[in-house]
Amino acid sequence: MAQPSEHILGADQMGKLIEALVRKGYEVIGPTLRDGAIVYDKVESVGDLPAGWTDEQDPGRYRLKRRDDDALFGYAVGPQSWKKYLHPAEVRLWSAERQGGTFRILNNEAKPERPHAFLGSRACELAAIAVQDRVLLEDKYRDPIYDQRRQGAFIIAVQCTQAAATCFCASMGTGPQVSAGFDLVLTELLGSKGHRFVVATGSDRGAEILAELEVVPATEKDRQEAGARVEAAAHQQVRSLDTTGIKELLYQNFEHPRWDNVASRCLTCANCTMVCPTCFCTSVEDVTDITGDHAERWRRWDSCFTQSFSYIHGGSVRTSAKARYRQWMTHKLASWIDQFGSSGCVGCGRCITWCPVGIDITEEVRAIREGGKNGNP
Amino acid sequence: MIMATAITTDPMLPQPYSVREVAKETPDTFTLRLEPENAVNKSMFQPGQFSMLWVFGVGELPISISGDPALQDRLLYTVRSVGQATHALVNRGVGDGVGVRGPFGTGWPLEAARGRDVIVVAGGIGLAPLRPLIYQVLRNRKDYGRLVILYGGRSPRDLLYRKELAAWARHRETQVLVTVDYGGLNWRGHVGVVTTLFKYSRLQPARSVAMICGPEIMMRFVTRELETLGLSRDDIYLSMERNMKCAVGFCGHCQYGPHFICKDGPVFRYPQIRNLLEKYEL
Amino acid sequence: METLERIIAEHPFFAGLDDSFVNLMVSCASNLRFKAGSYILREGDTANTFYLVREGKVAIEIRAPQRKPIIVSTLSVGEILGWSWLLSPFEWKFDARAADDVRAIALDGKCLRTKCEENHDLGYEVLKRFARIMEERLEATRLQLLDLYAVK
Numbered sequence: 001m002a003q004p005s006e007h008i009l010g011a012d013q014m015g016k017l018i019e020a021l022v023r024k025g026y027e028v029i030g031p032t033l034r035d036g037a038i039v040y041d042k043v044e045s046v047g048d049l050p051a052g053w054t055d056e057q058d059p060g061r062y063r064l065k066r067r068d069d070d071a072l073f074g075y076a077v078g079p080q081s082w083k084k085y086l087h088p089a090e091v092r093l094w095s096a097e098r099q100g101g102t103f104r105i106l107n108n109e110a111k112p113e114r115p116h117a118f119l120g121s122r123a124c125e126l127a128a129i130a131v132q133d134r135v136l137l138e139d140k141y142r143d144p145i146y147d148q149r150r151q152g153a154f155i156i157a158v159q160c161t162q163a164a165a166t167c168f169c170a171s172m173g174t175g176p177q178v179s180a181g182f183d184l185v186l187t188e189l190l191g192s193k194g195h196r197f198v199v200a201t202g203s204d205r206g207a208e209i210l211a212e213l214e215v216v217p218a219t220e221k222d223r224q225e226a227g228a229r230v231e232a233a234a235h236q237q238v239r240s241l242d243t244t245g246i247k248e249l250l251y252q253n254f255e256h257p258r259w260d261n262v263a264s265r266c267l268t269c270a271n272c273t274m275v276c277p278t279c280f281c282t283s284v285e286d287v288t289d290i291t292g293d294h295a296e297r298w299r300r301w302d303s304c305f306t307q308s309f310s311y312i313h314g315g316s317v318r319t320s321a322k323a324r325y326r327q328w329m330t331h332k333l334a335s336w337i338d339q340f341g342s343s344g345c346v347g348c349g350r351c352i353t354w355c356p357v358g359i360d361i362t363e364e365v366r367a368i369r370e371g372g373k374n375g376n377p
Numbered sequence: 378m379i380m381a382t383a384i385t386t387d388p389m390l391p392q393p394y395s396v397r398e399v400a401k402e403t404p405d406t407f408t409l410r411l412e413p414e415n416a417v418n419k420s421m422f423q424p425g426q427f428s429m430l431w432v433f434g435v436g437e438l439p440i441s442i443s444g445d446p447a448l449q450d451r452l453l454y455t456v457r458s459v460g461q462a463t464h465a466l467v468n469r470g471v472g473d474g475v476g477v478r479g480p481f482g483t484g485w486p487l488e489a490a491r492g493r494d495v496i497v498v499a500g501g502i503g504l505a506p507l508r509p510l511i512y513q514v515l516r517n518r519k520d521y522g523r524l525v526i527l528y529g530g531r532s533p534r535d536l537l538y539r540k541e542l543a544a545w546a547r548h549r550e551t552q553v554l555v556t557v558d559y560g561g562l563n564w565r566g567h568v569g570v571v572t573t574l575f576k577y578s579r580l581q582p583a584r585s586v587a588m589i590c591g592p593e594i595m596m597r598f599v600t601r602e603l604e605t606l607g608l609s610r611d612d613i614y615l616s617m618e619r620n621m622k623c624a625v626g627f628c629g630h631c632q633y634g635p636h637f638i639c640k641d642g643p644v645f646r647y648p649q650i651r652n653l654l655e656k657y658e659l
Numbered sequence: 660m661e662t663l664e665r666i667i668a669e670h671p672f673f674a675g676l677d678d679s680f681v682n683l684m685v686s687c688a689s690n691l692r693f694k695a696g697s698y699i700l701r702e703g704d705t706a707n708t709f710y711l712v713r714e715g716k717v718a719i720e721i722r723a724p725q726r727k728p729i730i731v732s733t734l735s736v737g738e739i740l741g742w743s744w745l746l747s748p749f750e751w752k753f754d755a756r757a758a759d760d761v762r763a764i765a766l767d768g769k770c771l772r773t774k775c776e777e778n779h780d781l782g783y784e785v786l787k788r789f790a791r792i793m794e795e796r797l798e799a800t801r802l803q804l805l806d807l808y809a810v811k
Contacts, residue, residue: 093389094389094390096391096433096476098433098434101395101472101473101474102393102395102414102473102474103391103393103433103474103476104393105390105391135627136627139626139640140625140626140640141388141625141626141627143627144389254656254659280627280629281628281629281630282622282623282627282628282629283622283628283630284437284622284623284628286431286434286435286436286437287434288433288434292434295433295434302628302629302630304629309620309630310619310620310630311620312618312619312620313459313460313810314810317619317620317658317659318658318659319658320658322658323657323658323659327632327659331632334635335632335634335635338635339635339637405810457810459810500807500808501807501808502808529808530808531806531807531808531809535808556733558803558806558807558808560718560729560730560733562727564730565716565758565759566716566733567716567733567735568718568730568731568732568733569732569733569799569803570799570802570803572798572799572802573732573799576735576737576738577735577736577737591807591808592807592808594802594805594807595802595807598798598802
């Protein structure tokens with residue numbers, strides 16, 4: 001594949017980029033400041049972006065901090081991912097009306113919505129989208145809701161130039177370098193040459209948008225500076241997950257005492273599954289109106305951490321916190337490989353940050369790996 | 378909308394079917410005969426597959442298809458009333474609508490069983506997903522060797538398809554053995570768990586393929602017994618069950634180890650799940 | 660038409676036991692018939708005989724006041740009925756009734772247990788075989804207790 005040619009986009013052009021996307025019919029979604037975090041929401045102008053803000057993340061801790069520059073993308077990842085838009089938390093699948101003793105399905109066409117432009121996708125997030133593509137589009141059945149939203153989504157990726165303390169994408173092989181799956185990719189540079197972005201296209205529609213902006217070709221120095229900043233982000237990572245033989249490791253350690261150890265800490269609050277960009281479990285709920293003549297089926301996010309997730313008549317199969325935590329971690333890191341040909345984890349670190357008790361998946365793997373045969377936790 | 382297989386319509390939308398008959402099998406179990414409202418649609422399935430049955434405004438349930446696969450104008454489901462949704466289902470009257478999605482899942486290995494003795498071991502309502510297999514074998518009798526049906530129920534009044542069991546026993550090269558856990562007052566048959574029936578069956582392990590369905594504990598012990606008798610693990614098949622919501626591999630609920638029961642099962646070859654059966658809280 | 664000798668000699672229970680001993684068992688064995696409904700052994704009676712079922716079904720029962728007897732399990736062709744003759748107080752703990760017409764071989768339990776007392780090697784072999792039968796019955800009974808088919 002030919003190396004996409006790189007250009008320089010001045011930071012003052014960011015507003016024009018947003019406008020160009022809106023003109024093409026996209027609803028731009030990007031990072032915004034809300035509730036003490038950087039969350040993905042509608043972006044109407046550059047002013048909506050978190051200029052000059054960064055995040056400090058640790059197990060069970062997330063704080064926003066002011067930067068000493070005006071970087072627009074100078075943070076790692078917030079609590080949400082693009083999953084919120086591609087695989088929505090709540091969606092109506094279909095509705096039906098009663099007709100005598102029988103029924104008729106209505107509205108079974110997926111409602112056309114304005115396609116989204118995701119401004120600021122990290123490498124880990126692109127990897128997560130690819131993982132969900134495999135689950136929801138490329139297995140036995142195709143999810144029409146995900147399909148429609150995915151096809152319409154315009155992706156403006158952003159190279160990470162710093163890592164949070166909870167990031168471990170480098171060890172998962174999913175980042176911080178963005179390599180594929182984008183329409184446009186930006187690397188933010190600040191310094192003596194001014195606030196600017198190195199931009200490259202990854203598709204025809206990316207090129208179309210770029211054509212509407214004022215850009216100059218990037219120099220070799222620009223390219224090197226961009227590359228160095230991404231490398232710095234990789235080196236900055238303090239956490240890693242050793243995936244060597246991880247499938248066998250987890251399959252064979254079903255009774256490892258470490259599971260009891262983590263179970264004594266895990267609240268089964270399901271935060272990790274909510275923030276994880278690859279978790280896809282949902283549940284369906286059938287509701288009727290008060291007349292009983294109109295029914296709807298809704299699909300909502302669900303979590304394997306709930307008591308009722310594994311319920312069959314007579315009771316739940318996984319009643320203990322131990323069984324549920326083990327199920328989540330084993331699925332994410334091991335079973336996923338058998339099911340979909342890759343790990344389910346992209347190393348974004350959200351589960352570590354947003355766990356109220358700070359359970360660190362990389363540490364849990366290490367403990368199981370290093371605990372001997374007699375299973376020292 | 379996306380087609381999963383040529384014979385089904387959209388697997389995510391319930392198709393309107395009508396209840397044509399509700400037959401009481403036991404005090405809490407009923408067999409519903411459903412026919413499509415649009416008579417043009419054929420109702421085809423493989424023995425061992427299941428459908429998602431929807432009662433308007435109540436909910437949806439996975440139920441094994443228990444009818445004859447050769448009759449493509451209808452679908453039969455044997456349902457035990459254990460909760461709100463099954464209660465609503467068995468209380469459907471003739472003419473009421475039921476939404477049907479499917480069929481889903483893997484079926485019993487009829488091809489692998491060709492020319493071999495077929496051992497059917499059923500516990501309780503587990504006989505329901507095995508009945509289509511029995512119909513198929515009896516309909517194509519010369520394609521298979523002996524047919525041995527071992528069936529265990531709780532008590533005589535909880536036994537399914539009693540008249541058919543007697544009729545099946547009359548076929549050539551077919552042995553039917555029935556036992557109950559609790560004999561009750563007038564039962565003259567075997568009393569004891571289904572594993573005790575093996576010693577009365579004329580089983581030739583090398584020629585046999587076994588298909589098992591029932592409570593998980595029962596299946597574990599039956600499998601152990603079959604191995605002791607000399608059957609190869611590759612010739613043993615089980616039908617597994619877990620919580621199911623979507624039946625199309627997206628909701629994640631039915632996972633059993635790395636397997637999705639809705640896509641990779643419910644019928645599994647024993648070696649696929651052998652190391653999972655022993656695991657507690659999997 | 661199978662002879663007593665062949666049935667006993669070929670039955671798994673007697674396999675591996677000394678020939679002279681098997682012959683002794685054969686010489687003390689007899690063919691019996693029990694009509695459907697009749698009792699083969701009754702709770703409380705002295706236990707000196709055990710049986711090898713050749714045809715029909717035997718119901719192991721417990722009598723209870725105000726109701727018909729409860730069948731806890733059935734035995735059929737090829738199975739051994741009764742082990743109380745081997746362990747003191749040598750009394751039957753249950754009833755065994757022919758559920759249909761039963762043909763069985765009766766074996767001299769008293770003779771066998773006397774021989775076991777005299778010859779402990781033989782005693783060990785016999786106890787091993789009964790331990791196996793009891794293990795199978797116990798396992799089956801435990802499964803029965805689970806009431807697996809009940810609605811929870």
